[in-house]
Amino acid sequence: EAQVTQNPRYLITVTGKKLTVTCSQNMNHEYMSWYRQDPGLGLRQIYYSMNVEVTDKGDVPEGYKVSRKEKRNFPLILESPSPNQTSLYFCASSLGVTSGIYEQYFGPGTRLTVT
Amino acid sequence: AQSVTQLGSHVSVSEGALVLLRCNYSSSVPPYLFWYVQYPNQGLQLLLKYTTGATLVKGINGFEAEFKKSETSFHLTKPSAHMSDAAEYFCAAKFGNEKLTFGTGTRLTIIP
Numbered sequence: 303e304a305q306v307t308q309n310p311r312y313l314i315t316v317t318g319k320k321l322t323v324t325c326s327q328n329m330n331h332e333y334m335s336w337y338r339q340d341p342g343l344g345l346r347q348i349y350y351s352m353n354v355e356v357t358d359k360g361d362v363p364e365g366y367k368v369s370r371k372e373k374r375n376f377p378l379i380l381e382s383p384s385p386n387q388t389s390l391y392f393c394a395s396s397l398g399v400t401s402g403i404y405e406q407y408f409g410p411g412t413r414l415t416v417t
Numbered sequence: 418a419q420s421v422t423q424l425g426s427h428v429s430v431s432e433g434a435l436v437l438l439r440c441n442y443s444s445s446v447p448p449y450l451f452w453y454v455q456y457p458n459q460g461l462q463l464l465l466k467y468t469t470g471a472t473l474v475k476g477i478n479g480f481e482a483e484f485k486k487s488e489t490s491f492h493l494t495k496p497s498a499h500m501s502d503a504a505e506y507f508c509a510a511k512f513g514n515e516k517l518t519f520g521t522g523t524r525l526t527i528i529p
Contacts, residue, residue, distance in 0.1 A: 306460070335516070342426070344507065344521035345461075360516065392460055404449055404468075404511050408460035 304329045306409035308393050314415045315383055323378045323412050325393030332398030334376040335360070335406065336368065338389040345392065351376055352398065383416040390414075419444045419512040423520035431528045436480075436495040438523050440508030443489065448510040450491040451517070452482055455505045464506075467491060478502070503527045 306327045315321055327334065335350040337360075347360030351370040365387055367379040376395075380387060390413050394406040424439040442448060449468045453461040465476025472484040478501075482493045491508060508520040 337519075342521060345519040347516055350516060394461075404517070405451060405463050405466055406461075406517060408453075408462070410460045411458075 304407070306393055306395055306407050308391075308409035308412050310412060311410060312413050314417065316417055317384055318382050321380050321383060321414075323380075323391060323393075323414070325376045325378065325409060326374050327376075327393075327395040327407070328374065329395065329397075329407065330373065331395035331407075332373070333396045333406075334370065335394045336366070336376070336378045337392045337394065338362065339392060339411075340389050348378070348391075380414075383414075385416050388414060388416050419448070419510070419518065421508055421510045421518050421520040423506075423508050423523050425523055426521065427524045427526065429526040429528055430498045432500055433497050436493070436498045436502065436525065438493040438506050438508075438525065440482075440491045440493065440520060441489055442491065442510050444510070444512050446513065447484070447486055448512045450482075450484060451509040451511075452476065452480070452491075452493050453507045453509060454478075455507065455522075457504070461507060464493070498525075498527050500527050500529065 309324045332353045336348040337345040346362045349368040351357045393409040396406045420443045422441045451466045452464040455461050465474045467474045467484045475481045480495045505522050505524045507522050
């Protein structure tokens, strides 16, 4: 089954404790992206990757890191989480610009609480 | 600046009534347009998309949307609401080579 998976689905942590949220897709998609969803703000892009070893900042990159060492994986790293990073996070992927197909497929989300 | 605006953060309709969710975009060049649905505790699922060609686009679950260039709109409709349609709906646009830009979402409630 074609899908985007994220782990963990739920995470409660404390300020300053480094964490990683994993994202994996099995569709051989070039493009991957991380979003955060907050009430009244919709989805805001954190980082995206056009392909392996190619990443770039989105609208709200502060406090986050990403890497794209393999095509299927795109982990989101919070080096020192703070309470304002409490949010619902989504990973998404798409075939990419070269395909001319732009719809994105979303993971189930990770609800992060930072106390 | 290019943007996507969804009018109404909350919409309530009676079961069997028409569903109309509004989406407008701001851009001098028509973008690719998408509607996504988010059911509780789930990720976003693509409902339908407009890229080129026919301006009336049909999607899953009986939804459709019409691209109107003159009104810079891409409103989502369904003739008869069902209880299972209760969800949050997001309009999104891809402006040129730019990333996907989302609206702030509309929560649809169905009244029995």
